[in-house]
Amino acid sequence: MIFEQVKTGGDRNFAYLVADENAKVGLVVDPSFDCEELLERVRAHGLRIKYIVNTHSHVDHVAGNATVKGKTGAQVVMHSLAGAKHDVSVDDGDVLELGSLRATVLHTPGHTVDSICVLVDGKLVTGDTLFVGKVGGTDFGEEAKREHESLWGKLMNLPDDTEVWPGHDYGTRHRSTIGEEKRTNPFILRRDFKEFLELKKNWLEYKRIHGIK
Ligand SMILES: [Fe+2]
Numbered sequence: 001m002i003f004e005q006v007k008t009g010g011d012r013n014f015a016y017l018v019a020d021e022n023a024k025v026g027l028v029v030d031p032s033f034d035c036e037e038l039l040e041r042v043r044a045h046g047l048r049i050k051y052i053v054n055t056h057s058h059v060d061h062v063a064g065n066a067t068v069k070g071k072t073g074a075q076v077v078m079h080s081l082a083g084a085k086h087d088v089s090v091d092d093g094d095v096l097e098l099g100s101l102r103a104t105v106l107h108t109p110g111h112t113v114d115s116i117c118v119l120v121d122g123k124l125v126t127g128d129t130l131f132v133g134k135v136g137g138t139d140f141g142e143e144a145k146r147e148h149e150s151l152w153g154k155l156m157n158l159p160d161d162t163e164v165w166p167g168h169d170y171g172t173r174h175r176s177t178i179g180e181e182k183r184t185n186p187f188i189l190r191r192d193f194k195e196f197l198e199l200k201k202n203w204l205e206y207k208r209i210h211g212i213k
Pocket of ligand 1: 056058
């Protein structure tokens with residue numbers, strides 16, 4: 001499998017390239033404002049890009065869609081609740097086939113109603129649902145509740161060695177694992193929803209005290 005994390009400008013955004021190296025077919029996740037390096041990686045591997053998958057429809061995750069679609073002819077894939085323009089709607093449990101690879105969609109609402117994560121061969125592309133040491137931004141009401149349910153009802157049920165590949169470079173490292181986040185992510189350490197919500201409300205102060213960027 002080809003699996004590459006590529007910086008794409010924006011707010012420290014990460015895009016991903018996932019492909020079956022034998023079948024030479026792949027997908028990209030979240031092309032942002034600057035997708036030249038991402039397209040260069042596609043060319044370097046000689047890949048046919050079948051899908052552009054957006055983890056949600058915020059502008060910094062979809063800004064490169066038109067450019068990548070223009071160069072590759074790929075279909076844009078979003079969750080069925082996404083308001084933005086797309087070619088293929090997916091929902092929880094749907095599978096995108098890339099040669100012998102199977103990329104499974106997990107619907108993880110919270111940060112947005114259309115947030116999805118993509119699981120392929122033990123690697124989880126988490127968009128803005130889970131970061132290294134942080135979780136997605138939400139309001140302090142229904143969005144926070146849904147995010148907490150998505151984290152504990154879905155992501156934390158995955159095996160501890162599942163790799164976490166986030167949508168932004170917000171942490172001290174570019175990647176993590178579910179087990180590592182369970183041990184160290186201050187939001188995941190607060191399993192009780194009230195405590196989770198308290199940390200969200202006090203996050204700026206918490207970041208200042210702990211020297212988090
Ligand atoms: Fe976002």
